[in-house]
Amino acid sequence: MIKITFPDGSVREYEAGITGLDIAKSISNSLARDIVSVSVNGTNLDATRPIHTDATIKLHKFDDPEGKYAFWHSSAHLMAEALEALYPGVKFGIGPPIDNGFYYDVDLGEDRVLTDADLPDIEAKMSELAKQKNDYQRQEVSKQEALDYFSDKGDEYKLELINELEDGTISFYQQGNFVDLCRGPHIPNTGFIKALKLTSIAGAYWRGDENRKQLTRVYGITFPKKSMLDEYLEMLEQAKERDHRKLGRELELFMFSNRVGQGLPIWLPKGAALRERLENFLRSVQRKHGYQQVITPHIGQKELYVTSGHYAKYGKDSFQPINTPAEGEEFLLKPMNCPHHCEIYNSKPRSYKDLPIRMAEFGTVYRYEQSGELHGLTRVRGFTQDDAHIFCRPDQLKDEFIKVIDIILYIFKVLDFNDYTAQISLRDPGNKDKYIGTDENWEKAEAAIIEAAEEKGLHTTVETGEAAFYGPKLDFMVKDAIGRKWQLGTIQVDYNLPDRFELEYIGSDDHRHRPVMIHRAPFGSMERFVAVLIEHTGGKFPLWLTPDQVVVLPISEKYNDYAQKVLNYLNNCDIRTLIDGRNEKIGRKIRDNELLRIPYLLIVGENEQNEESVSVRRQGEGDKGTMKLKEFEQYLNKEIDKLLLY
């Protein structure tokens, strides 16, 4: 008998050789129907793998990341099986699970080209094979056996992969007639796959090398329930509607120019004004929390980044150095603001009484990304961090950490991100030489983060080994209105830069001490945050933030003068107001302005003019009745105050 320990700490005894699936069945049949893989002592394995020794296990449903991994990996094999059935002789590259689904890179031969029109047939074949409930069977093979199999099959891609593997570590998986080189894990059988969709076709160089053959990459996604696919497709549809690149263009928030360069956002007037309001909001929150703004240049001498260590680590992969026409100087576009802030810290002697120093900057940084990686505002080559660095004494670390969490949570609340999680990343205690700093400092810092997160009642996951080499960190993920997760704020503890820049303060003992640094950015960057905000709100920004708050719609040109009077009144109250004075029917004007996501539409005609009032419509909600101007102003300001009243 072996002892199996469950996540809740309970222990049961089973026969040696029992599988995760059988353990699930021992609990309930309905549980067993949902189990797609099992973690044994932390390793994600087939639910059908026998367990021979005492072990700690976790049974995974599709909802777990480990479950999804096995499910979508198995789905890639299912797609491969379907492709082989439909296109005999097809060769296979790699076929991994990804964040949302899976893909397989395939070589269909010289003459065959796959198009979207072919996808329904492949889906049909996959469904047919899924219904056969074929088991995924694991077989450990020798390197020679593996080479022989794929030589016979004539698949040079798999042969190349096998040649790089060590004998004794190689396994095949088979379902139905399809055999693949694979480490696993996989789901018990194809019957688990109840709903599927192939989403797109793209080209992909074999092993990402543009000098090698271009294969066909087929993307797909699968689910254990039909309703989950429907929800997913609905979410995709909504995501398309909310795509910040589309809305950014429609709402004239930002643009890109090929002549200026790809991945370099240009903020148009409405976007710049929105960003300015966000920055002012952060500025004001930070001022209240004792932050001081600084402004530093967008370049620094190469020497600065040699000192910080960034040049050695990233120099080769970044924008290359800028030479001067004379004097032989070398500058770099700044990839981060911290080295500049360390230089400010070092510009005068600091005493323990001066700490903490909280130095904030909306600092625009530039980092090279390959053009294929660029994506709207979320993956760019230049972005403005809502950056700050806190220089504090070790004994102030926990308190400062708590204060940063407070700011981030306050900001999430005001901006309506109410669903968030946090991840604490600690160092791997078994691999200490990967990290710099003393054991004592690490222990203090990790304890400070864990306690701070606990005191604030954060829902956290703890990831060991995920700390940066210079210190532990806390990252925030927010869930948007259609359930997608985005990484936003980050708080990082740093022992490295204070060392490298030899930062010091004179302690109460009159000796020199080294401060600790905290890096923090609640938004991450203005670009990233605005992108997430657009996708979260679908372009319907909070009233205080939105570019245009009110549009006045005269029902005919006769009332344009009165509309102007309304506009003047509201603009004087600092309410951002437009007029749609076009010679169009009022219905058309309402429709057009609803599309522009302007929160309030004020319709004015004969009655309104006589009574000095406006007919109020809320975008997406409809009629709110007629109000006097003063009344509308108060109504609006109440909504804004409520939003900022936390």
Added chain:
Amino acid sequence: MIKITFPDGSVREYEAGITGLDIAKSISNSLARDIVSVSVNGTNLDATRPIHTDATIKLHKFDDPEGKYAFWHSSAHLMAEALEALYPGVKFGIGPPIDNGFYYDVDLGEDRVLTDADLPDIEAKMSELAKQKNDYQRQEVSKQEALDYFSDKGDEYKLELINELEDGTISFYQQGNFVDLCRGPHIPNTGFIKALKLTSIAGAYWRGDENRKQLTRVYGITFPKKSMLDEYLEMLEQAKERDHRKLGRELELFMFSNRVGQGLPIWLPKGAALRERLENFLRSVQRKHGYQQVITPHIGQKELYVTSGHYAKYGKDSFQPINTPAEGEEFLLKPMNCPHHCEIYNSKPRSYKDLPIRMAEFGTVYRYEQSGELHGLTRVRGFTQDDAHIFCRPDQLKDEFIKVIDIILYIFKVLDFNDYTAQISLRDPGNKDKYIGTDENWEKAEAAIIEAAEEKGLHTTVETGEAAFYGPKLDFMVKDAIGRKWQLGTIQVDYNLPDRFELEYIGSDDHRHRPVMIHRAPFGSMERFVAVLIEHTGGKFPLWLTPDQVVVLPISEKYNDYAQKVLNYLNNCDIRTLIDGRNEKIGRKIRDNELLRIPYLLIVGENEQNEESVSVRRQGEGDKGTMKLKEFEQYLNKEIDKLLLY
């Protein structure tokens, strides 16, 4: 007889061969005593040169730029004469007049080194020679005569200069025993020089070429009256006290770091806050005038600047291109914002009804300057322009120009620069192919500028031939509190970029038209303006702008709690307040805080605490009596409102 026309248009007849000096004498002897040179038909000449034909003349006193030129040029000769008397065998390079005085580059031979200790002797010799009232005598010489003279004298520098001149254009000037190669003009005699001061000694390569010999450059300044020298030296002393580099350090406004790079300003918290207030002030003024803010990246593809023409013109002398690690792209640090703004203009179709479009950006640009040229915030390698570009129809040009003048004058007024002049720069009509654009556009644009300046009642000078190649412009010079002139705002008309970027709008005639661009920057740059503001105010910034408005000084630690109460009250009223809670005597605290230029010092002790009041001192002015807190708040806000009430 010849006809002489005076600046007021009056005409008098004189014998042919009369001199400017004689003409002055014909008016009054006291006038003649002040005349140092004369412009004949626009050319600045010796007042003792005979005039042989009808001419328009202007008699120059020392106060005219032409007068100063002759005066200081003659003073350089006087210094040379003194040097030759004191250091026989000294050789001379060039010795021109400059903005404030003159210098001469001299070669004293291998063994002699000039130091500051030698200057009094040279000054004494100069005074002695000045008192001799030796005439400056002009003599036209052939090239051979000139070469012979300086060969005999053994001055290889003058020989090199003569060799580059054309025969028939060469003249000598002699005063006393000293003869120099010189074009002139000069003052009548050395007796005009009544006060003199040699200010410094520096090294200077012959002809600015670091591969040639280093000569000794001696700087000096002279005046026709002793009192003028005293005033000048007093101004120099004041300028030293007001030096923005010194005050910037003392008031902790900005810093430079060798590791970040020379010429790259880093704004410290107090400086960044001051700059932010200035930017917000401009933003709000510009918003009221229909400007829209945009934000563009700090780099652009080389292609962008090839299109704009900047690369061909400045590429070699700028920061060199930034390469990407892959993909072979080339970027440049942006030296100006206009190309980016043209790309925004081009991002959608524009109609005549959309114009004018006024696009503003606080855009940080980078331009390489040699390290020797760098100077505090006035000559830097990176600076933030308070930039805007107005895209308008040709028929809107004059109106838009007037509106820009309005903004600039409003800003000067609020910031207390009440003494300013403006220069209109037009093209040289005799050299039209130096410029781009049609005659018609130039005439319209020049007329628009001249009329706009006239309508606003500006005191302008008109400089023909000083226009940019792409259009005429208007530059503003302000005089600071100690009489120095600084160039600040500029307004430029541009026909070039609209052509190069093929900017268009659809006119009311449904045809495509080209808009005109106006470039404008009221401050020039935030860096330059803050430097000028520091030197103008001596660091005593206007109350609304100054980093810290109030400091509370408890007379002993017993009153620190009450001081905190005062601080909280004032900070709640958005009055920027500090406490000086050090355990120091109140007299010391007052002195220290006066030096920090904090406008209001509030002294609190027993009485103030009991009465909930403060004892108010104005920095540099002293006691203003005791006030209740509310009273002081109102007192302060009244001062701020008054400042902004234009």
